[in-house]
Amino acid sequence: MIDLRLLRADPDLVRGSQRARGSDPALVDALLAADEQRRAAITRADALRAEQKATSNEIRGAEPPERIALMEQARALSAKVKEAEAEQAAAEAALREAHLAVPNVAPDAPPGGEEDYVVLREVGVKPDLAKPLDHLEIGERLKAIDTDRGAKVSGARFYYLTGVGALLELALVNLAMAQAVEVGLTPAIVPALVRKEAMEGTGFLGAHAPEIYRLEADDLYLVGTSEVALAARHMNEIIDLSQAPVRYAGYSTCFRREAGSYGKDTRGIIRVHQFDKVEMFSFTTVEESYEEHLRLLAWEEEFLGKLEVPYRVIDVAAGDLGASAVRKFDCEAWLPSQGRWLELMSASNCTDFQARRLNIRARGTDGKPVHVATLNGTLMASTRSIVALLENHQEPDGSVRVPKALQPYLGREVLQPA
């Protein structure tokens, strides 16, 4: 949710942001009107409540004849208060709805839609492969990836990682966690099932709702990223940011329904219903958040360097940001088999948008609570990291070279077809 004070002070800024995102600027005016109506309703209800309270207090000391008259009066007021409170509740509900409809203000992101990203840099050299195999072909030869039986047991977009495939994932997790600890993130293993409040508070029940698995019998949701559990960890809290940002590296399985992506990336493990991920998450002040965002990106690139995979960094356009983010950088690895880039990581700065909904605050310099900024960034997404590794490090003989940084965690320098 955006800051209503900012909205009142500078509605044109918000309207401009809406246009840059390709969203409707009229939503801004609807929000302004709802805000106005809510405040008017509160003023009316407050006045009536005050009057009723005063009358009630008079009754306490009053003698019978006067007392009866006062009670009559109070009864009438009570009915009016009830009415005014219903109006207030309706106005508040309307405001909330209008409030949720307006995404975060993103003045720094490139304007436009999905295709309007800006490439910030390209790093590394694309491998020179005469006839590159795709990751599934390589993975099957290594007996590392088995999607056929994944489908037999669980359906499309499920898979088995076996042998070096399984070991590869564990090595990647360990490499990522080691880096996380080294730079000072708090390693965390988090719930993969969360309550509605956590899902809602992080904003995933809005546009993302069809993407989310829900367990009907228990009214719990399967997280699509540990961002949910990490962000919600401090919901309704005032946290201490006076010394340093609060930073986590959360490891969890991620579940995604992939509704609406039928026919897309159907081969292999590029787009799956379940994978494991190490996610970085920071709580900072809004002022610090822009710098923190670059820090998360730098840590992502550091990890990509260890994978020795060519990649590029893009500045995602406003229209493709998601409601919470003011800016998002994606790291995309080169995919030799398809001759295109594949999103491996994503770092978003949500400023105080998400924290306002989750009610997460910190003490400002004056001691008063202010909403914090939240940021999230992928450190290591298992399946796509494996895809990038297998394809970029494949050798003509079907073996796969293991990047140096990963060797100690995997215990070998090359993966040989079985």
Add this chain to the structure above:
RNA sequence: GGAGGGCUCGCCUAGUGGCCGAUGGCGGCGGUCUUGAAAACCGCUAUGGCGCGGAAGCGUCAUCGUGGGUUCGAAUCCCACGCCCUCCGCCA
């Protein structure tokens, strides 16, 4: 799955229909004393909305798990829900 107990301001706790936003202790912050520290003593120590104000602030409303209800008036009475805990059973 069955049976109980509980949910009050960071923590513990008082409060069972009327100045209760709420008692007391601990912790925290500030001060007095001290060469310094401890002890002792004194003071301060929730949050949000709305209005006024440049601001400090002032006024007002709301909040005692959540939502309803009873009542002129609810932390206190009633109902529903949520959550936590304990015991039994079952499973890991």
